Amino acid sequence: MQLLVAWTALRTLAALGRLEPVDEAREGIKVDAAPAAIVETHWPETGIRTRPWAPSKRIATMSKGTRLVVRGQIASRDSSGCKGKPWYAVYPFGYVCSEHVKPARDQPTVGHALADRMRGERRLPFDYTKVREDGALMYRGVDGVRTGVAARSLSEGMNLAVARTLEVDGGAYVETVDGALVSKSAVGWLGQGSAWRGVFLAGDAGVGPAFAWSSRDKTPVLAEPDLKAAQVGTLGLRERVDLLEESGEADPARWWKIGEGRWVQAKNLNEVVFTPIPEGALRDNRLASGDDQWIDIDLGEQVLVAYRGARPVYVTLVSSGKGSPTPKGNYPIWAKVASMTMANQDYEDNPYMVEHVPWVMLFQGHNALHGAYWHDQFGKRRSHGCVNLAPLDARWLFEWVAPALPAGWTGYLPADLERSVVVHVRDSSLPPDQAFFQERPIGPPDPEEEKRRLEEADERRAEAAAATADFVPAAAAGG
Incomplete structure (x- = not known):
C-alpha cells in the first residue's frame, strides 16, 4: 500500500503529459519483474535515460541518496552502458543502470525538488553571501587552507552559497555548498531575498x-x-x-x-x-489534451503571465536583461535545473559568479527564468539577459511548469522540444513591427557559435595585450 501511494504521488508530480511514452513492445524492450521494489542512488549524480541502453539521451539527473520506485528490469543489450548489468525501469519515467543504485528500505520522499530545504519561513534553499573583497581567495577544502594553495581568486560582488561556517587553525571560514572555503571576513550575508510575490488569478480574466x-x-x-x-x-x-x-x-x-x-x-x-494565445505558443492539439501551459513575458512592462490555454493563472513582475537584452521570440524550455551556478562565459570580459541560483528554467541558449536572491528590483530591467524572478515566484513557476521534478531530482532535459512549455517573449513598448519576432534560435547554446565567440574574444584580448606592450610613456621615451 505504501509503495502504491509513493508511485501514485510521483506520477501526479511528474505531470507525464509532457513526456513521450516509450512503446516498449514496439522497441523490443522486455521488462521483467525486479528484485528490488525501491532503490537508492549512490553516485553524486545519477542519470535517468530515455531508453535502457547507452548511448541514449539522458533526460534527468538525481543527487546521491535519491530513492526510486522500480517497476521492472531489462536485460542489458551492451557491455559498455551498464557493464552488462540489468537496467531498471523506474517511476515516474525513464531507465537507470542498476550499477548506479542500491536496494533501499524507505520509500521515496514525496515532494518537489529542493522542497526539503525549505523549512519554516525560508524563501531560499541555501544561505548566500556576497564577496566584498576583490581578490578574496577560495580554497579546495581544509587542506587547501593549510597548504596555502588557493583554487581561485574571487571578484568583489560574486555570490556564494554557504553550507556552514567553521574554524581552521584559528581562522574563521565559510564552507560553500560545493565544499570550498573562503575567509569569513571576505563575505557578507545576503539574507532570504525579496519577499515580493505575484498573484493567482481566478476564473476567466479575458483579454x-x-x-x-x-x-x-x-x-x-x-x-x-x-x-x-x-x-x-x-x-x-x-x-x-x-x-x-x-x-x-x-x-x-x-x-x-x-x-x-x-x-x-x-x-x-x-x-x-492579458493577450490571446500567440501563434507558436501551443501545439494545435494541446488545448484538447490539457497539455496547455505557456508563459508570456512582456519586456516593456516587465510582467510575466503564466497561462493554461487562454486562461491566465498567475502574474508577477520580473527583471529582464539590461546591458544584454532578453531575446524576443518563442522559446521552448530546453532544461529545468533545481539549482545551478551561473558565471561569465569564457568569451566575456567582466567576471561574475552567482552560486546555486535556484529554480532555473533555461529557454534560449544561456538565458533562463530563475530565482534571484541578490536584488529586489523586480519590475525593472536588471539582468545579464536572463529573466529574474523573486524567490517565491521562481519556486512556484518551477513547480508549476511540467514536468515537475520530484524530491532529489536535480535536472530535466526534454526529449522533444516540440512538447516543452514555450516562453513567449515580446516588448509592448516597441512599435508593433518590432515588438515581437524570432530574434534567436531555440534550444541550448550552439557549440559552433560559442567557439566562434571565444575565438573573437581571444583575438580581441591578444590585440589589447599587444597594444599595451607597445605603449611607451612619453616621460620614459625622453631618456
Missing part, C-alpha cells in the same frame, strides 16, 4: 489591460490626466491598482484612471495586459 503595479515609490496621483493638476495622493512601490480608463495615446502623454479623480502617468506603472 486586455487588467491592473498594474506602481513602478516606483511615492508615485504621484493627480486629480486629472494633466501634469499641472493637483496631486491627490501617492502610491507605494509595487502597489496594485485597477486600470479603469485610459487617456492619451503614447507615453509620456498616456495616463490611467485608477479611481474617481485619481490619475497616474502610464510610464509610472507596470501594466498587466
Whole structure:
C-alpha cells in the first residue's frame, strides 16, 4: 500500500503529459519483474535515460541518496552502458543502470525538488553571501587552507552559497555548498531575498489591460490626466491598482484612471495586459489534451503571465536583461535545473559568479527564468539577459511548469522540444513591427557559435595585450 501511494504521488508530480511514452513492445524492450521494489542512488549524480541502453539521451539527473520506485528490469543489450548489468525501469519515467543504485528500505520522499530545504519561513534553499573583497581567495577544502594553495581568486560582488561556517587553525571560514572555503571576513550575508510575490488569478480574466503595479515609490496621483493638476495622493512601490480608463495615446502623454479623480502617468506603472494565445505558443492539439501551459513575458512592462490555454493563472513582475537584452521570440524550455551556478562565459570580459541560483528554467541558449536572491528590483530591467524572478515566484513557476521534478531530482532535459512549455517573449513598448519576432534560435547554446565567440574574444584580448606592450610613456621615451 505504501509503495502504491509513493508511485501514485510521483506520477501526479511528474505531470507525464509532457513526456513521450516509450512503446516498449514496439522497441523490443522486455521488462521483467525486479528484485528490488525501491532503490537508492549512490553516485553524486545519477542519470535517468530515455531508453535502457547507452548511448541514449539522458533526460534527468538525481543527487546521491535519491530513492526510486522500480517497476521492472531489462536485460542489458551492451557491455559498455551498464557493464552488462540489468537496467531498471523506474517511476515516474525513464531507465537507470542498476550499477548506479542500491536496494533501499524507505520509500521515496514525496515532494518537489529542493522542497526539503525549505523549512519554516525560508524563501531560499541555501544561505548566500556576497564577496566584498576583490581578490578574496577560495580554497579546495581544509587542506587547501593549510597548504596555502588557493583554487581561485574571487571578484568583489560574486555570490556564494554557504553550507556552514567553521574554524581552521584559528581562522574563521565559510564552507560553500560545493565544499570550498573562503575567509569569513571576505563575505557578507545576503539574507532570504525579496519577499515580493505575484498573484493567482481566478476564473476567466479575458483579454486586455487588467491592473498594474506602481513602478516606483511615492508615485504621484493627480486629480486629472494633466501634469499641472493637483496631486491627490501617492502610491507605494509595487502597489496594485485597477486600470479603469485610459487617456492619451503614447507615453509620456498616456495616463490611467485608477479611481474617481485619481490619475497616474502610464510610464509610472507596470501594466498587466492579458493577450490571446500567440501563434507558436501551443501545439494545435494541446488545448484538447490539457497539455496547455505557456508563459508570456512582456519586456516593456516587465510582467510575466503564466497561462493554461487562454486562461491566465498567475502574474508577477520580473527583471529582464539590461546591458544584454532578453531575446524576443518563442522559446521552448530546453532544461529545468533545481539549482545551478551561473558565471561569465569564457568569451566575456567582466567576471561574475552567482552560486546555486535556484529554480532555473533555461529557454534560449544561456538565458533562463530563475530565482534571484541578490536584488529586489523586480519590475525593472536588471539582468545579464536572463529573466529574474523573486524567490517565491521562481519556486512556484518551477513547480508549476511540467514536468515537475520530484524530491532529489536535480535536472530535466526534454526529449522533444516540440512538447516543452514555450516562453513567449515580446516588448509592448516597441512599435508593433518590432515588438515581437524570432530574434534567436531555440534550444541550448550552439557549440559552433560559442567557439566562434571565444575565438573573437581571444583575438580581441591578444590585440589589447599587444597594444599595451607597445605603449611607451612619453616621460620614459625622453631618456
